[in-house]
Amino acid sequence: MKEDFTAAKGWLERIGELPIAHPVAVMNVCGGHERSLTQLGLRGVLPPNVKLISGPGCPVCVCPEEDLADAIALALTGDVTLVAFGDMLRVPINAAKGEVRSLAEARAKGADIRPISAPQEAVALAASNPARPVVFFAAGFETTTAPVAAMLAQGVPENLSVLLAARLTWPAVDMLLASGDAALDALIAPGHVAAVMGASEWGFIPERYHLPVAVAGFSANSLLAALYSVLRQKLAGKPFLDNCYAELVAPEGNLRAQALLAEVMEVTDANWRGIGVVPRSGFALRGEWKRFDARARFEFSALPRRRAGEMPPGCDCAAVVLGKKQPDQCRLYGTACTPQNPVGPCMVSDEGACHIWWQGGTRAAA
């Protein structure tokens, strides 16, 4: 870290020299950024007028309750092996007392549910058990969804299907800015999403909303360079799209990955847990890949759910995801809700702001 810190120190000094007379709120929209900012302790060393906000950067946190309930119900039938990224297993849903509230609880009741860390593990599992239906419950942003598209395009065993809960990052930011009630002055754009989709995808922020934006990587150096850029843009009153992660992010992104996404999936309106439907923010399988859609292969119960789409009572995850509250402003933080006993998804996922703040040492509500 030594070299990075030397460079980072230079950026910190330059930020410290900026005449920031009024508070400036800078939002990141990536769990990886939030983790770096928190673990590196950057909030503690920036000028007091620079406020770092965590925005919609956690795909697990916004995975709709309906999808989780469907995955749980399907796994409990005993007819399938369900695989999901490990983060998903402990996410709780609203359920009556005594009912199964998470995939982990379903697993404890005997459902065949297995955590995976890569789509190829789902392929391998399906290939080694050709008579057994394997369902890949796939939540994630573009960085995860493009690999799922690649997996399907390359060819998968017929007994593998996908229960897709994939989301695009930028439409949520667009909706937030269009709503007019986002208290933010600048954005740090997600480095690895941009590596796939292209830095230019974030050009709408200065163009449409006249706000500064910079794509950042995950080192202190890259994050502080991006922060310096957006603060300078703000002070100059000339917002533009900057790229402080050019070593990995091209303006056009990874064209091959985008082509795979476009071939296998189409963009749809999608529900975000606690937030509602965000236009053109989800994916569905298209064309010949529709037959790998788990929703086309299995009966899902049409039972109405009382609080479908909502966060658990008292949980401020939706406000935290939208950057309207900091994690420690939730009244459950650190008391009713901890990583050992999470109430909301933001305390479960490695990319959830609450979980990241807890790991960073914030152990009580503000």
Added chain:
Amino acid sequence: MCLGIPMQVVAIDGFNAECEARGVKRNVSLFMIGENEVEVCDYVMVHVGYALRKMTPEDARLSWELFDEILAVAGE
């Protein structure tokens, strides 16, 4: 999930690469970048088992230093 890990390519067989980072070896798919884009000894940024993009040895090293820092803090 968005956590990218820089790895070095050890062997390539079509779209499948054996990659290594800090002594840990993993199978990595090259399907998202194309099999002719990388060679043995190159570095790639890996996400959920897929190479996202080729990277320079220098960038890979800096990314690993960041991980060491975060892991050290998280392990305390």
